[in-house]
Amino acid sequence: MEAVLEDLRSAYRSLAGSPAFAAAVILTLALGIGINTSLFSVVDAVLLRPLPFADAERLVTVDSGGYLLNLFPDSPADFLQPKAPTRSFEDIGAYSSGSVNLTDDGQPERVAVMQVTGSFFSTLGVAPALGRVLERDQKVASNGNVAVISYRLWQRRYGQDQNTIGKSIRLNAREYTIVGIMPAGFDFPAFPGKAEIWVPLAFRDNLMGAEGVFYGVIARLAGGISVKQGQAEMDSIYRGLQQNDPSLTEANRILLQPLRKQFAGDIVPALRILVIAAGFVLLIACANVANLQLARGAARQKEMAIRSAIGAGRFRLLRQWLVESTGLAVTGGVAGLLLAGWATQGLVALGPTNVLSVNEVRVDWRVLVFNLTLSLVTGVLFGLAPAIQFSKPDLIEALKAGSRTSSDGGRHSRLRNLLVVGEVTMAMVLLVGSGLLLKSFVRLISVDPGFKANHMLTMEVSPPAITYPNPAQKAAFYQEVIQRITEVPGVDAVGMANHLPLKLTNGILFLNVYVEGKQAWEARMMAGYRVISPDYFRVMSIPILRGRPFSEQDDSRSPPVVIISERLSRTAFGEEDAIGKRLIVGSSKGPVEIVGVVGNVRHFGLDDQPGSEFYLSYLQKPAPFMNIVIRSRLDPRRLAEAVRGKVWSVDPTQPVYNIRTMEDVISDSLSQRSFLLLLTGLFGLLAVSLASVGIYGVMSHSVNQRTHEIGVRMALGADRGAILRLILWRGLALVMPGVVIAGLAAAVLGRFLNAMLYETVALDLATFAAIPVLLILVASVACYLPSRRATLVDPLASLRWE
Numbered sequence: 001m002e003a004v005l006e007d008l009r010s011a012y013r014s015l016a017g018s019p020a021f022a023a024a025v026i027l028t029l030a031l032g033i034g035i036n037t038s039l040f041s042v043v044d045a046v047l048l049r050p051l052p053f054a055d056a057e058r059l060v061t062v063d064s065g066g067y068l069l070n071l072f073p074d075s076p077a078d079f080l081q082p083k084a085p086t087r088s089f090e091d092i093g094a095y096s097s098g099s100v101n102l103t104d105d106g107q108p109e110r111v112a113v114m115q116v117t118g119s120f121f122s123t124l125g126v127a128p129a130l131g132r133v134l135e136r137d138q139k140v141a142s143n144g145n146v147a148v149i150s151y152r153l154w155q156r157r158y159g160q161d162q163n164t165i166g167k168s169i170r171l172n173a174r175e176y177t178i179v180g181i182m183p184a185g186f187d188f189p190a191f192p193g194k195a196e197i198w199v200p201l202a203f204r205d206n207l208m209g210a211e212g213v214f215y216g217v218i219a220r221l222a223g224g225i226s227v228k229q230g231q232a233e234m235d236s237i238y239r240g241l242q243q244n245d246p247s248l249t250e251a252n253r254i255l256l257q258p259l260r261k262q263f264a265g266d267i268v269p270a271l272r273i274l275v276i277a278a279g280f281v282l283l284i285a286c287a288n289v290a291n292l293q294l295a296r297g298a299a300r301q302k303e304m305a306i307r308s309a310i311g312a313g314r315f316r317l318l319r320q321w322l323v324e325s326t327g328l329a330v331t332g333g334v335a336g337l338l339l340a341g342w343a344t345q346g347l348v349a350l351g352p353t354n355v356l357s358v359n360e361v362r363v364d365w366r367v368l369v370f371n372l373t374l375s376l377v378t379g380v381l382f383g384l385a386p387a388i389q390f391s392k393p394d395l396i397e398a399l400k401a402g403s404r405t406s407s408d409g410g411r412h413s414r415l416r417n418l419l420v421v422g423e424v425t426m427a428m429v430l431l432v433g434s435g436l437l438l439k440s441f442v443r444l445i446s447v448d449p450g451f452k453a454n455h456m457l458t459m460e461v462s463p464p465a466i467t468y469p470n471p472a473q474k475a476a477f478y479q480e481v482i483q484r485i486t487e488v489p490g491v492d493a494v495g496m497a498n499h500l501p502l503k504l505t506n507g508i509l510f511l512n513v514y515v516e517g518k519q520a521w522e523a524r525m526m527a528g529y530r531v532i533s534p535d536y537f538r539v540m541s542i543p544i545l546r547g548r549p550f551s552e553q554d555d556s557r558s559p560p561v562v563i564i565s566e567r568l569s570r571t572a573f574g575e576e577d578a579i580g581k582r583l584i585v586g587s588s589k590g591p592v593e594i595v596g597v598v599g600n601v602r603h604f605g606l607d608d609q610p611g612s613e614f615y616l617s618y619l620q621k622p623a624p625f626m627n628i629v630i631r632s633r634l635d636p637r638r639l640a641e642a643v644r645g646k647v648w649s650v651d652p653t654q655p656v657y658n659i660r661t662m663e664d665v666i667s668d669s670l671s672q673r674s675f676l677l678l679l680t681g682l683f684g685l686l687a688v689s690l691a692s693v694g695i696y697g698v699m700s701h702s703v704n705q706r707t708h709e710i711g712v713r714m715a716l717g718a719d720r721g722a723i724l725r726l727i728l729w730r731g732l733a734l735v736m737p738g739v740v741i742a743g744l745a746a747a748v749l750g751r752f753l754n755a756m757l758y759e760t761v762a763l764d765l766a767t768f769a770a771i772p773v774l775l776i777l778v779a780s781v782a783c784y785l786p787s788r789r790a791t792l793v794d795p796l797a798s799l800r801w802e
Contacts, residue, residue, distance in 0.1 A: 004799075009692060011743050013623070013705045014499060014707050016797065017429060020293060024292060024333055025052060025289050025292055025293075026328065026332045027332075027335075028288050028289055028329075028690065028693075029285060029328065029329055029332025029333070029335075029336065029375075029378060030234045030331070030332045030333075030338075031281070031285060031330055031336070031339070031690075032281055032282035032284070032285030032286070032332075032336070032378070032650025033282065033285075033329075033333045033336030033337075033374055033375060033411055034335070034337070034338075034339030034340045035278050035281055035282070035336075035339075035343065035683070035686070036278045036279070036281075037273055037333075037336055037337060037340035037363075037371045037374065037418070038339070038340040038347060038571045039275060039347075039368045039371060040345045041344045041347075041361055041362065041363055041364075041367045042271065043271055044124070044367060044370075045362070045365055046263070046264050046267060046268075046271065046359040046627070046734065047268070047271070048721070049366065051259060051260060051263065052124070052126075052185045052187070053126060054124075054184060055121055055125060055220075056259065056260070057258070058220050058223075059123070059124065059156040059218060059219070059220055059258070059259040059640045060218070060219050060230065060256045060257060060259060061216065061218055061219075061256070061257050061258075061262050062218070062234075062255075062256060063217070063255045064255060064256070065255070074173065076114060077606060078451045080529075081343065083693065084239065086233055086234075087217075087225075087233065088221060088222060088225050088233045089219040089220065089221065089222060089230070090219075090220045090221065090222040091119055091122055091123040091220045092119060092123060092217065092218070092219040092381055093119040093120035093121075093122075093123040093124075093218050094115045094120070094137050094215050094216065094217050094218075095111070095114050095115065095117045095120055095173060095201065095215070095216050096114070096118070096201060096215050096785070097112065097113070097114045097115075097195065097214075097216070098112075098207075098391070099111060099112050099115060099193075099462075100171045100197075100462075100464075101114060101171045101172050101173070101408070101653070101654065101655050102169060102170070102171060102464060103169070103653050103655075104167070104168070104169045104170065105716065106157060108652075108653050108655040109157070109655050110460070110462070110655040110657035110658075111153065111196040112194060112195050112196055113171065113195065113196065113197045113198070113199060113207070113547050114188070114195045114197070114198050114199075115198075115199055115200065115202070116134065116198050116199075116200070116203035117200075117201050118135050118136035119136055119210075120134070120198070120201075120218070121133040121134065121148075121198075121343075122136065124188075124743070126182070126183070126186055127226055127411075128148065128180040128182055128183070128184075129151060129181050129182060129183040129184070129237065129321075130162070130165055130181040131179050131180035131182045131539070132165075132179055133148055133179075133180050133198075134146065134180075134198065134200055144175060145175055145176045145199070145200075145327060146176060146178075146200065147169065147171070147176040147177065147178050147197050147198065147199045148178070148179060148180040148181070148197070148199075149164075149181055149182070149196065149197050149198075150186070150187075150195065150196045150197070151181060151182055151183060151184040151238070152184075152194075152328035153196040153197065154181045154569055157175070163236070164181065165178060165179065165181070166178065167635065168614050169319055171516070171604060171610045171651070172205060172207060172464035172465065172466065173466040173467045174466060178768055182737070183378065188265065189262070189263060189321075193572070201321050204603035206282060207222045212378065217448070225322055227256055227258060228258050231255070231256045231506070234253075234255070235253070235254075236497070236801060237254060238253050238254050239274070246583040249549055254725045265302075267672065267706070269756070270346045270675070270676045270756070271678075271752065272752065273433070273676065273752055274676065274679055274680070276749070276752070277430055277433065277679070277680050277684075279736055280429065280430055280683070280687060281683050281686050281690070282374075282378065282428075283582050284422075284423045284426050284690045284691060284694075285377055285378075285690055286381045286424065287382070287419040287420075287422050288691075288693060288697070289325075289328070289382040289689050290381075290382040290383075290419055291416050291419050291420070291694055291697055291698060292697065293321075293325065293383065294416050294720065295416075295493060295697065295786060301483050307563070314766055318776060321383055321520070322379070322380060322593045324383070324755045325379045325382060326375075326376060326380065326383065327379070327380065329376065329378045329379030329382070329383075330372070330375045330379065332375065332377070332378075333371050333374065333704065334374065334376030336371065337455070337682050337726065339362070339370050340363060340371070341363050341369070344361060344362070347361070350363050350675060351679065353548050353778040359682075364409045367419060368560055371591035396742060397414075397575075404552060417698065419694070419715070420691075420694050420695055421737050421741070422696075422738070423690065423691040423694045423695075423738070424517055424691050424695075424734070424735050424738025424739065424775065424779070425689040425735075425738040425740065425741045425742040425745065426687060426691075427687035427688045427690070427738075427742075427775065428684055428739055428742035428744050428772065429737065429742050429746045429749060430680065430684040430687045430688075430798075431684045431687070431754060431775065432682075432743075432750075432767060433680055433684070433743070433744040433746070433750075434677070434680045434684040434770065435567070435683075435752055435764075435767040435771050436682045436750065436760055436764055436767050436785060437676060437753065437756060438677060439672075439758040439760050439766075440758045440759070441674065441677050442757055443759050444607055444670065444758045444759075445606070446557075447606045447607075448623040449499070449501060449502070449597050449601065449606060449666070450542060450601035450602055452541035452663040452666070453661075453663050453666055454662075454663065455631055455632055455633065455634060455636055455659055456539070456540075456630065456631050456661060456662035456663075457522065457629070457632065457636035457637070457639055457640065457660075457662075458500060458503070458627055458628065458629050458630075458631075458642065458658070458660055458661070459627070459628050459644075459656050459657065459658060459659040459660075459663065460628070460656070461624070461626055461628065461647060461654055461655075461656060462624060462625035462626075462654075462655075463477050463624075463651070463654060467653070471622045472556065473555065474611070474622035474623075474639060475555070475556070475622045477650065478533070478618055478626055481646070481647055481650050482533060482628075484646040484647070484649055485628065485643055485646050485647075487646065488639060488642045488646060489615040489642075490632045490633065490634040490638070491631075491632055491643075492633055492774060493535055493538055493539045493631045493637065494533075494535065494539065494629070494630075494631075495534075495535040495537075495538070495540065496532060496533040496536060496623060496626045496628055496629070497529075497530055497531065497532045497533070497534035497536050497626065497629065498530060498531045498532075498624075498626055499530050499627070500627045500662075500665065501540075501602065501629065502603065502605065502606070502663075502665050502666055503658075503665045504604070510526050510527065510528055510529065510530045511527065511585055511586035512525070512526060512585075512586060513525045513526070513568070513583055513585050513586075513612075515529045515572050515573075515582065515583060516584060516591045521706075523595060525568070525571055525612060527564075527568050527585075527611070527612040527613055527615040528603060528611055528612065529585070529586070529614065529616075530613060530614070530615050530616070530627075531615070531616050531617070531618045531621055531622065532615050532616075533550070533617075534549055534550040534551050534554070534558050534620060535549075535614050537631070538576075539630070539631045540629060542598050542601060543598065543599040544596055544598050544599075545597045545598060545729040546564070546596065546597040547579045547595050547596030547597055548595055548596050549563070549596060550596075550615075550619075554617040554620060555619035555620060556619065556620055558620075559593060560588075560590070560593070560616075560620055560621075561592060561595045561617065562583060562585065562592040562594055562595070562614050562616055562621070563592070563595060563596035563597070563598055563614070563615040564578060564583075564594055564612075564613070565593070565596075565597070565598055565600050565601070565610065565612060565613040565615070566597055566598070567600050567601070567612070567614035567657050568613060568614060578594045578597055579595065579596070579597070580594065581596065584756055585614060585616075592765075593614075598615070599614075599615065605669055606670065606758075607758045627658075628643070629648075629662070633652070634659050634673075634725065637661065644656045644659070673756065674700075676756060688775065688778055690779055692779065692781070692782040693782075694787065695734065695782040695783060696730060696782040696783075696785060698731075698734065699727065699730075699731045699782070699783050699786040699787070700785075700789075700797045702786070703727065703789060704726075710723060713726075714781040720791040721789050723787075724787050724788065724791050727783065727786065727787035728783050730789070731780075731782070731783030732780065733788075735779040739775060739776070740774045743768060743772070746768070747762070747763055749767075750762030
C-alpha cells in the first residue's frame with residue numbers, strides 16, 4: 001500500500017509538470033463520467049432504488065381488464081372478502097384516482113385525489129407522519145367523510161401547521177375532516193398527477209364525478225410467494241371463472257406485475273437508448289485519453305528505460321502507469337460529479353413528467369458509489385493500453401542519444417490509429433441515431449393535427465355535482481362563463497369541450513355507437529365521446545365538411561343531435577351522406593340525428609391516426625368538467641388572470657386550473673420524443689467533438705514524428721500541396737474504416753429506435769448517406785490544421801536538426 005501511495009505521489013508530481021496534459025485528460029473524463037453519473041441518477045430513481053414502501057419487492061398490481069369489478073361488485077367491504085379467495089396475497093387494496101376542487105379558507109385549488117379502500121395504506125406498509133390513516137372497516141369509514149393529505153399539500157397550503165389535523169375542508173363541495181398527514185417521502189402516482197389527498201372509496205359513490213371510473217388494485221404477496229407463483233394461482237382462478245363465464249377473453253386474464261413497473265411507465269425504452277449513448281461517449285473519452293497517454297508515453301520511453309535498467313520490473317512499471325491513470329480518472333470523476341449535479345437538475349427540468357418515478361431524482365450515496373466505481377474502471381480502461389505498451393521498454397533503442405525517429409514505434413502508432421477508428425465508429429453510430437430521431441421529429445411536427453393551435457389559451461373548470469346537481473344548472477354555468485369571458489378585451493372567440501386534442505389529463509371516454517336500422521352485429525362501433533359548445537369548431541379551426549355546427553337552439557328542449565368526424569362517417573356509412581341519419585350512442589334511450597360532419601382530429605397524439613369521434617352539445621348533455629378554449633389576436637398568456645377573474649365572478653369557489661396555451665399542449669405531447677432527441681443530439685455532438693480532438697491529436701503527433709521525412713520530401717521537390725494532400729489522406733484513412741464499421745453497427749442498433757421513430761425507417765438511406773459526409777467534413781477540418789503546419793516545415797532546418 002505504501003508503494004501504491006508513493007506511485008500516486010510520483011504520478012501527481014509528474015502531472016504537475018504537464019498541466020496542459022492533465023487539464024485535457026481531466027476535462028475529457030469529467031464530461032464522460034459526469035454524463036453517465038447524471039443519467040445513472042435517473043435510472044436509479046426510476047428502476048433501481050427501492051420504492052419507499054415496506055418490503056416493496058412484494059408489492060404487485062393486479063389487472064384483469066376491468067373484470068375484478070365482478071369479483072368485488074357491491075362495496076369496499078366485499079372487496080376484503082373476494083368471491084375468489086387467494087392464498088397468494090397477504091393484503092389487497094383498491095383505489096380510483098382523479099382530481100377535485102379543494103376549497104377552505106384559502107383560494108380554491110384543483111388537486112389530485114385518490115379514493116382508496118381502508119386496506120390501501122396497510123398493503124403499502126406506510127404509516128402517517130401525523131394523525132392516522134383511513135380505517136380498515138370501510139363501512140364505518142365511508143360513513144364519515146375523512147381525508148388524509150400529502151406532506152406537500154400540508155407544507156404548501158397549510159404551512160405545516162400542527163393544527164391542520166381536525167381541520168374541515170371541502171372537496172367538490174363535500175365536507176371532509178383531515179385526520180392524517182403522510183410522511184414527506186410518501187408518494188403514489190395517480191391520474192392525472194401525484195396524489196395530494198386520500199379519501200375512503202365507496203364503489204357506489206364516485207367523488208370525482210367522472211364519466212368513466214377506473215379502479216386499480218394493488219396487493220402484497222404473502223411471505224415466500226414470488227410473482228411467478230402468484231401469477232400461477234391467478235391463472236388457475238381465471239380458468240375457473242372462465243368455466244362459469246365463457247364470455248371472458250384473454251383481455252380479462254388476471255395479471256400480476258411488480259409495482260415498480262407501473263411507476264417506471266413507458267420511459268424504459270428511452271432510458272435504454274440514452275444509457276447506450278452515454279456509454280459510447282464515455283468510451284470515446286477513454287479512447288481519447290488513452291491516445292494522450294500513448295503520446296505522452298512515447299516521450300517518456302527513455303524515463304521508463306532508465307527505471308527498468310536500474311531494476312524496476314515490468315509489474316512495477318505496469319503498476320505505476322495504472323496508478324497514474326487511476327488517479328487521473330478519480331480526479332476526473334470528482335469533476336464529473338460536480339457536472340452531474342448540474343446535469344441532473346437539467347434532466348429533471350427538461351424531462352417529461354413520466355421520467356420521474358415515485359422516487360426523487362437526486363445525487364445520493366448510490367450515485368457516489370457508481371461515480372467512484374466508474375472512475376476506477378475508466379482509469380484501468382484507458383490506462384491499460386499505454387501501461388502494456390510502455391511497461392516493457394526496448395532498452396537499447398530507448399537509450400540511444402538523440403534517437404527521435406525511433407521514439408514512437410510502429411506498434412504504438414497502430415494502437416493509436418485503432419483507437420481513433422473506434423472513436424469514429426462510435427461517434428457515427430450516435431450521429432446516425434440522432435439523425436434518425438431528428439428526421440422522425442421533423443416529420444412528426446409537420447403533421448396536420450386537424451386544428452390550428454396558434455393564439456389559443458386553454459384552462460379547465462369542473463363545477464361540483466353538489467353545487468350544480470342537475471344538467472340544466474351545469475349548462476347555465478357554462479353559458480354564463482362563456483358570456484363573461486367574451487367581455488375580456490382581446491378575446492376573439494370562446495369555446496368549450498370536455499376533452500381537448502392531445503390533452504389527456506382527464507382521460508378519454510369511448511362509447512358504443514350503433515347505426516339505427518342495422519343489425520346489432522354490423523352496427524356496433526367504438527367512438528370517442530366529446531361534449532362541446534356551439535363555437536368550439538370555429539375556435540379550434542376544425543373544418544365543417546357537411547351540414548352545420550351546433551347552435552344555442554340545440555338545447556334540452558329540442559330533439560337530440562350529434563356531429564360526427566369524417567372517419568366515423570366513412571366507417572358507419574361509407575360513401576353515403578351521413579346528414580339526417582341517426583345513431584344510438586352508448587346507453588341513450590333514443591337515437592340522435594346527425595346534423596354535421598367535421599374534419600378528423602388527432603386527439604391522442606400526432607403519431608396516432610385520427611379515430612372515430614362524435615360530438616354532443618353541452619346544452620343537451622353537459623359534462624362534469626370542461627376545457628375552456630380562447631382564441632385571441634394577442635399573446636394568450638396575457639389573458640389568463642382576466643379570464644380567471646371572469647370565472648370567479650360567476651362562482652368564486654370554482655378553481656380554474658391547467659392554464660396553458662394550445663402550443664404548450666402540443667409540446668407536452670411530444671415531450672418524451674423531444675427529450676430523447678435533445679439528449680442523443682447532445683451526446684452525438686460531444687462524441688464528434690471528442691473524436692475530432694482524437695483525430696487532431698494523432699495527426700499532430702504524426703506530423704511531429706515525421707518532421708524529418710517531410711523535410712526530405714520537400715528537399716527532393718515535393719510542393720506544399722503534395723505534403724498537404726499526403727497528411728490529409730493519411731488522416732482520412734483513419735476515418736473511412738470507422739465509417740464503414742459504424743454503418744454496419746448502426747444498422748444493427750437501429751432496431752432499438754424503431755419504437756421511437758415516426759414514418760422513418762431505421763435504415764433510412766438519406767440519413768446513412770448524410771451522416772458519413774458530415775463526419776468526413778469534420779474529420780477533414782481536424783486533419784487540416786496539422787497538415788497545414790506540416791507544409792510550413794523548413795527543409796534545411798529539419799535536416800540540420802536531424
